[in-house]
Amino acid sequence: MSEFAPPPPTRILMGPGPTNVAPRVLRAMSAPTIGHRDPAYFQACDELVEHLRALFRTKNELTLALPATGMGSMECCVANLIEPGDGMIIGNNGVFSTRMADLAERYGAKVRLLKKPWGEVFSPAEIEGALKEAPAKVVAVVHGETSTGAMQPQMKQIADIAHKHGALLLADTVSSIAGAPFEMDAWGVDAVYTGGQKCLAAPPGIGCISFSPRADEALKNRKSKVTSWYFDLTMIRNCWNKNRFYHHTGPVNMTWALLEGLRMVREEGLDARIARHGKAAAALYAGVEAMGLALHVKDPATRLPTLTTVCVPEGIDEAKVRGMLLERHDLEFGAGMGELQGKVWRIGLMGENARSNNVYLALSTLGAALKELGAKVNIGAGIEAAAAKLK
Ligand SMILES: *Cc1c(COP(=O)(O)O)cnc(C)c1O
Secondary structure, eight states: OOOOOOOOOOOOOEEESOOOOOHHHHHHHOOOOTTTTTTHHHHHHHHHHHHHHHHHTOOOOEEEEESOOOHHHHHHHHHHHHHOOEEEEEESSSSSHHHHHOOOOOOOEEEEEEEOOOOOOOOOHHHHHHHHHSSOOOEEEEEEETTEEEEEEHOEEEEEEEETTTOOOEEOOTTTTTSOOHHHHTTTTTTEEEESTTTTOOOOOOOOEHHHHHHHHHTTTSSSSSOOTTTTTTHHHHHHSOOOSSSOOOOOHHHHHHHHHHHHHHOHHHHHHHHHHHHHHHHHHHHHHTOOOOOOOOOOGGTTTTTEEEETTTTHHHHHEEEHHHHHOEEEEEEGGGGGTEEEEEEEEGGGGGHHHHHHHHHHHHHHHHHHHHHHOOOHHHHHHHHHHHO
């Protein structure tokens, strides 16, 4: 062995996640590791589920956390909803829906993609059109598409249409939950998943899911076993109910972290937290535009408040700018992915970071870097426009 790696630097994480973890959550995470069969652990799990129901705004019995990231939570939802040969319609307008299609096909789904340019969203009529062409067991949309900065509106209408045609609605809420409005029961969404490291401001490595009674019924009516052993909710749910079944070793310290993150959401109030994200985003949008830069998502009604895609001006090397910000200011922005690679920066205002200080930091450091590289930007106008929204 040559050398130990250096300790991690302290960064300001304003990309698509992970985001900065609250010191309180990091402290909670370093509480003792206890047995996952300890009554104290079960009590913490019971509290955690109550917080998750409040977070998703649901009464769903089948609501729990998973030792997995957001992708693992996506896989869990698909694995439990899909049996080989089942039809699935996926609204495809970014990276995460593209991944979901690949994932669902591996579980034997007959996937039909409803395509839209990256940065756009789906109308309920478009979803209905696809369902009229041929029925499907599951319709899936990404509520907050972190790769494009777009947020899918009219979720209730889409759920109503899915139900009218006998389908379940699955939604990816990894980057939207706790940062944008989401109402699982009121909208009628049947299956959702999220991850700890975005607007919940916990570390990566723990995920959460919830299934409606309708989705639960579909799970109970499966003709075949869930194709994934590890993600089989028919077993995992028995860890969380009074059976206290042993399926996998509970991720004890990750549970402490997520629990503390969720307590912080409760203390702040979910509505207040969502409003805080909305206010920070509005200031960033105003600042970016007043500075002379363009936002990739044109329709303000479909912008994801937790992640903003800013168009890279002509002749600017986007990676160079990110490198300057990281090196000089310990500030991380995300790069464009897929078809937006090289074309946008992705600026996250998630969890602890959705605050005015980070809006000013993003605008001033991005503006200064662009000016140095010869782009025409009006930094003062950007700061003033943001300030007007942050009063
Ligand atoms: C981050 C993210 C994921 C994937 O989560 P991981 O924790 O990276 O596995 C999935 N969907 C969306 C919308 C995301 O933003």
